[in-house]
Amino acid sequence: MTKKFYLTTPVYYTNRAPHVGTAYTNVAADVLARYHRQKDEKVFFLTGTDEHGEKIAQAAKEVDKLPREFVDKISDEFKKTWSVLNISYDKFIRTTDKEHEEGVRKFIFQLKEKGVIYQDKYQALYCPNCEDFVQKKDLIDGKCPYHGKEPELVSETNYFFKLDKFLGPVKELIEKDEIEIRPGERKREVLSMINQDLGNLSISREKVSWGISLPFDEKQTVYVWVDALLNYITAIGYGKDESNFNQYWPADLHLIGKDILKFHAIYWPALLLATGLKPPKKIFIHGFLTINGQKISKSLGNTIDPIELSEKYGVDTVRYFLLREISFGQDGDFSIKRLGERHNADLANGLGNLVSRVLTLSERIKPEEKTRGELTPKIDKAKKDYQKAIEGIKFSEALEAAWRLIGDCDNFVEKNKPWKLDKDSEQFKDVVSELLTAVKEIALLLKPFMPETAEKILKQIKENKKAEALFPRL
Ligand code: ME8
Numbered sequence: 520m521t522k523k524f525y526l527t528t529p530v531y532y533t534n535r536a537p538h539v540g541t542a543y544t545n546v547a548a549d550v551l552a553r554y555h556r557q558k559d560e561k562v563f564f565l566t567g568t569d570e571h572g573e574k575i576a577q578a579a580k581e582v583d584k585l586p587r588e589f590v591d592k593i594s595d596e597f598k599k600t601w602s603v604l605n606i607s608y609d610k611f612i613r614t615t616d617k618e619h620e621e622g623v624r625k626f627i628f629q630l631k632e633k634g635v636i637y638q639d640k641y642q643a644l645y646c647p648n649c650e651d652f653v654q655k656k657d658l659i660d661g662k663c664p665y666h667g668k669e670p671e672l673v674s675e676t677n678y679f680f681k682l683d684k685f686l687g688p689v690k691e692l693i694e695k696d697e698i699e700i701r702p703g704e705r706k707r708e709v710l711s712m713i714n715q716d717l718g719n720l721s722i723s724r725e726k727v728s729w730g731i732s733l734p735f736d737e738k739q740t741v742y743v744w745v746d747a748l749l750n751y752i753t754a755i756g757y758g759k760d761e762s763n764f765n766q767y768w769p770a771d772l773h774l775i776g777k778d779i780l781k782f783h784a785i786y787w788p789a790l791l792l793a794t795g796l797k798p799p800k801k802i803f804i805h806g807f808l809t810i811n812g813q814k815i816s817k818s819l820g821n822t823i824d825p826i827e828l829s830e831k832y833g834v835d836t837v838r839y840f841l842l843r844e845i846s847f848g849q850d851g852d853f854s855i856k857r858l859g860e861r862h863n864a865d866l867a868n869g870l871g872n873l874v875s876r877v878l879t880l881s882e883r884i885k886p887e888e889k890t891r892g893e894l895t896p897k898i899d900k901a902k903k904d905y906q907k908a909i910e911g912i913k914f915s916e917a918l919e920a921a922w923r924l925i926g927d928c929d930n931f932v933e934k935n936k937p938w939k940l941d942k943d944s945e946q947f948k949d950v951v952s953e954l955l956t957a958v959k960e961i962a963l964l965l966k967p968f969m970p971e972t973a974e975k976i977l978k979q980i981k982e983n984k985k986a987e988a989l990f991p992r993l
Contacts, residue, residue, distance in 0.1 A: 538822035553967035567612035572743030622753030685789035
């Protein structure tokens with residue numbers, strides 16, 4: 520039976536257009552989706568937008584627009600950006616989709632049926648940018664540590680979820696890696712968070728009207744985080760298309776940034792367990808892209824537009840740079856200067872040069888398909904290292920493995936000096952055929968990362984014809 524691979528990204532807030540931070544997660548997810556498709560797995564790759572709640576309503580109001588009109592425009596911008604970046608998602612969900620709204624109401628109804636909801640009156644501090652309650656002890660100078668803004672004091676009567684009841688089971692699942700939280704330091708972080716006072720989890724809001732109304736109290740709307748998390752199941756037919764749902768759930772991988780760890784690793788599994796559903800198999804948490812050490816963020820206003828970046832430097836350069844420069848999982852600075860350096864060194868000189876050299880040499884011969892030789896063990900090693908890295912979601916290591924093979928090919932050329940050989944000799948033909956085989960393997964390794972470039976290389980090899988430079992120097 521074909522293995523399935525259900526992969527998700529967060530649904531992004533539609534308060535502003537996407538930026539390189541959000542592009543980072545989607546490029547990473549896209550590489551995994553393409554890699555698993557290449558392995559002939561049945562991949563379902565989900566991305567989308569989170570469109571309800573106070574923060575979005577406020578953003579719409581600021582530009583004198585109705586929320587609906589506002590989110591339509593921004594979600595289109597997300598779609599456009601993903602199209603430019605070659606993000607091969609299978610579904611783009613919007614939390615304002617009718618199917619999603621119906622699924623959310625069904626799920627909330629289930630929670631009520633299971634007796635895990637209670638009503639309470641409370642007063643607490645709320646950061647609309649996080650769309651989360653914050654505790655006084657976590658504030659820095661009275662401000663949210665993520666957004667640098669003072670939280671608002673909210674006093675409401677809401678419905679709450681009996682989170683406490685599920686913390687023990689969630690903890691055990693995480694400890695046993697039945698919910699795999701990676702990298703390991705994030706697993707430890709979650710476990711220590713569970714041991715601290717997490718407070719209650721409100722699942723509704725009284726004064727936020729831009730949202731999905733509760734099925735049993737129309738005056739309240741579903742808390743936007745609960746609404747958003749449920750996209751992972753409504754997108755595959757929760758409460759509507761059981762057979763599709765059962766085919767894909769549980770998710771194989773939720774890919775997220777470190778800012779939303781608590782929601783995904785604690786609240787989400789707890790909500791699922793409460794209704795008798797399986798938790799996700801794995802959650803991978805990556806770090807933040809920063810500019811001069813500061814998080815790139817819509818709220819902070821230091822964003823870079825991925826479309827402009829791609830137009831200027833090329834889509835594959837951007838995709839490559841995002842995953843090559845920073846070890847996935849860690850924070851890292853995004854610098855245009857470094858992007859240019861890597862473009863010139865790794866792509867124009869490294870990859871581009873090799874491809875052009877080999878295709879110039881091969882013009883005179885009819886290349887053979889498979890040639891075993893000196894490069895064969897190097898190719899095998901590169902493939903093995905690459906596979907191990909990518910299965911462990913270590914993108915930069917996977918790319919390093921491919922670049923080691925590029926280096927091996929360069930050394931092989933220097934050693935054999937094909938330009939000194941008689942072009943009609945067997946030796947010349949062998950050397951060039953071997954190089955072509957290796958370059959083809961390199962293209963296949965790079966295909967999930969740089970789909971357009973890989974296609975161009977494979978086409979040139981197939982037609983045995985050199986085309987224009989793959990990466991003109993900047
Ligand atoms: O949190 N570096 O949406 P969001 C790396 N709607 N990744 C970044 C980043 C940066 N500087 N900035 C953003 C939300 N991201 C909720 C999610 S999911 C059920 C609901 C990426 O628009 C990263 O993946 O604030 C982060 O977790 C996500 O965008 C937050 O996106």
